Amino acid sequence: MEGPKIYGELFGLPITQTLVNTWIIMAMILVVCAILTKNMQKRPGKAQVIAETIVTVMDGLVGQTMGKDKMKFAPWMLALIMFLAFANTSGIYGLRSPTADLNCTVGLALMTFFMTQFYGLKSKGLGGFLKGFLEPMPFLLPINIIGEFANPVSLSFRLFGNMLGGGIIMALLYSALAGLYFFPVLIPVPFHFYFDIFSGLLQSFIFTMLSMVFISGAMD
């Protein structure tokens, strides 16, 4: 599996394949949302039922994981899991997955990191926030600070490693299949199912769940 290609430059910043694929996925999500929420009525049609189910399930998950008082995070978490679900499964329709690039996953993990710090500071106040670093013992301060910075690192590397590892195994499989004599048409199907669909959806769920756990853990 090659690294992301560079298509051009804009104001001195490279336009990579990751960026272009992210735009394509954003457009796909917008189209899906527009189709599902078109012509909304009090008695829902088929598309509206799907949209309402997605929102209800995510609301339930956020309420169960973060607590009923933090329901304001539900839209952000739904947006995050939608983007990740589309981005991680983009290998099945031939796009290079944007999350197989460390730049993308570090960006997402930094958003979670800054939200964790900001909402922790906001809900505990400055004194409580700083006191949290001295627990359970004051001399553990450096370990607490390192642990705080280890969260975004492990979040981003987990997603990146899973997606890139799956992509590399798929690329190896395809290069091995190219040397076969018979027609290798159905062999990649179970591998695509595992590495793209199952692993991708599982990793997007895990990323979102861990974001929820970190943010709600920092707040109370």
Place this chain on the structure above:
Amino acid sequence: MIGDANIVDFLLQFLGQFDGIDVIRAFSAIGAGTAMIAGVGPGIGQGFAAGKGAEAVGIRPGAQSDVIRTMLLGAAVAETTGIYGLIVALILLFANPFM
């Protein structure tokens, strides 16, 4: 019967007949393979989590969705060290700092 010093001398002499960059390449590949031994730990950890999850579902089948969610979360956290090993192997193979 050759002593330890003789083996080291022999090895250095043997490696000395190759180009330096080739030796670095070969040892990077060995290092990448060795780094993936890190996959043992997460395997044990995730298996333990899955076993305990199956046990919990057996005891309380009503709480299956909660158990599965907690299990997946724990398995993902246990996977982190294995992913670090994978990153080290990938760096050694594709973005080698020594070459």
